[in-house]
Amino acid sequence: MSENNVTQEQTVVNEKKVKHQEIYDKYSEWIRPCSIYKDEFKECKSFKGRFNQYYVFGEYLNCDQWRDDYNNCQKHSWFDDKEAGTSVIQSELSRRAARLKAHYDNDVWTKREHPPSDWNKPLPAFLAERSKYSYLTLKATELNEEEQLNAKSLSEPNKSSFCTFM
Structure with a gap:
C-alpha cells in the first residue's frame, strides 16, 4: 500500500516537473533582467x-510579489533554478x-481578423489638401531635398578643388 502511494506521489511530482518545464520552455524569454524587478520593488x-x-x-498595494520575483530571478x-524561473514566468x-x-472583457467592439481591404487607399481630397502644408510633409520634402543634394554631390566630384601631393 505504501509503495503505491510513493509511486503516485512520484507521478504527481514528475507531472509538475513536466508542466514547469513546458512553461519554462515556452515563456523563458519573458523573464526580465533582475535589476528591473529590484527597481519595481524599490519604486x-x-x-x-x-x-x-x-x-x-x-x-497601499502589496509589494511582496515584486520582492518574490526579484528573489526568484536571482x-x-x-x-539556474528552473522552478524559480517558472515562478517568475507565472x-x-x-x-x-x-x-x-479590460481588453478581453470589452464586448462593445468586434475584433477583426484582418485589416480592411482598402486600408492604404489615398486620402480624400480635403484631407490631402489640408495635409499638404503640414509640418510633417514640409519636413519630409526638406529631408528628401537634402538627400538628393548629398547624392548629387557624391556622384559629381567638385571640379574646382585640387589636391596635390609633393
Whole structure:
C-alpha cells in the first residue's frame, strides 16, 4: 500500500516537473533582467510610490510579489533554478492577464481578423489638401531635398578643388 502511494506521489511530482518545464520552455524569454524587478520593488516601497498608490487606489498595494520575483530571478540567474524561473514566468503571465483583462472583457467592439481591404487607399481630397502644408510633409520634402543634394554631390566630384601631393 505504501509503495503505491510513493509511486503516485512520484507521478504527481514528475507531472509538475513536466508542466514547469513546458512553461519554462515556452515563456523563458519573458523573464526580465533582475535589476528591473529590484527597481519595481524599490519604486513600490518608496514614498513617491506609496503616495501614488494611495492617490490612485485609496490604499497601499502589496509589494511582496515584486520582492518574490526579484528573489526568484536571482535564484534563476545565479543557480539556474528552473522552478524559480517558472515562478517568475507565472507572475509575469498573471500580471499580463490582469493588464489585458479590460481588453478581453470589452464586448462593445468586434475584433477583426484582418485589416480592411482598402486600408492604404489615398486620402480624400480635403484631407490631402489640408495635409499638404503640414509640418510633417514640409519636413519630409526638406529631408528628401537634402538627400538628393548629398547624392548629387557624391556622384559629381567638385571640379574646382585640387589636391596635390609633393
